[in-house]
Amino acid sequence: MKEPGRPIGVFDSGVGGLTVLQALKEALPREDFLYFGDTARVPYGGKPLAMVRRFAWEISGFLLRQGVKAIVVACNTASSAALPDLAEDLSVPVFGVLEPAARVARAHGKVGLIGTQATVESRAYERYVPLAWAKACPLFVPLVEEGLWDDPVALLVARHYLEEAPKDLEALILGCTHYPFLKGTLRKVLPGVRLIDSAEATAKEVAEALAREGLLNPHGRGEVVHYVTGDPESYKNLAERLGVRVEVLKRVSLEEL
Missing domain, CATH: 3.40.50.1860 (Rossmann fold)
Structure with a gap:
């Protein structure tokens, strides 16, 4: 019923x-x-x-x-x-939340993924969209949970994680629902890259x-x-x-x- x-x-x-x-x-x-x-x-x-x-x-x-x-x-x-x-x-x-974000990402050419260790290692997103690059970012969740999403330490950590991202990356899936709170920081590191969150x-x-x-x-x-x-x-x-x-x-x- x-x-x-x-x-x-x-x-x-x-x-x-x-x-x-x-x-x-x-x-x-x-x-x-x-x-x-x-x-x-x-x-x-x-x-x-x-x-x-x-x-x-x-x-x-x-x-x-x-x-x-x-x-x-x-x-x-x-x-x-x-x-x-x-x-x-x-x-x-x-x-x-995986498939909806992947569906948006498929409209772009070269797509990357950042997520937790478990999400990246599971390769779950790759069931839905081909990835050019993927990176586990384990410190991002604690930063958000501690309210430090706009703190200078968040920018340092983001630069460390994203330094190896392909220069021609078109879109980046934020493969953790904590990560949208870091969008301002991420845009400073990857200007011009479309940030895709699943919300x-x-x-x-x-x-x-x-x-x-x-x-x-x-x-x-x-x-x-x-x-x-x-x-x-x-x-x-x-x-x-x-x-x-x-x-x-x-x-x-x-x-x-």
Whole structure:
């Protein structure tokens, strides 16, 4: 039985998925959302894919118990590790962030990728788009989680990671939902290169799929409930620095997953 009035679940290892959440809210202003940030276990990128897969199943199970009608895996590492298994086995529609970004990238010639160690080593993006260059950037997620996306240290780290990028690179996939917060820094290092993040493309795909399935909410109020596994106050402070208003915030212990 279809229940379009239920919320949409969105999850990430931390605050990175808020980029996707904001795009979803713009594309679907009448939908309500549950956002889950696994802040006690961030970052995911240096962890084995089997472990990240377990995390994704735990969080998806929690969101299903809260009554969501769809799940958006707003994390490249978790998408690399757990899709398409989640999509095949769960009782609600499941969306990842890899294929929407790759679809945009295919319109360009020479495409590069930056992402977490796990995402780059999984070669998951290469199922969807040929890559001219790929680089793991493990320090970017901690920089964002510490609120240092505009700090001079972020520029130093970006120059270090991107110094070997091909000179004729046309587009760069930001293969982690934390990375869009670093766009200003990345543009200083790679001027003229199109930076592709998955948020807008993912939101468009989710909106179109919910419309096809008759799952759009005609009566929602655009409310968001945030769940975190780490310190709620730290999460709220960082989210609001990123421009995301947090009105309802709940802590979930790992034992509850």
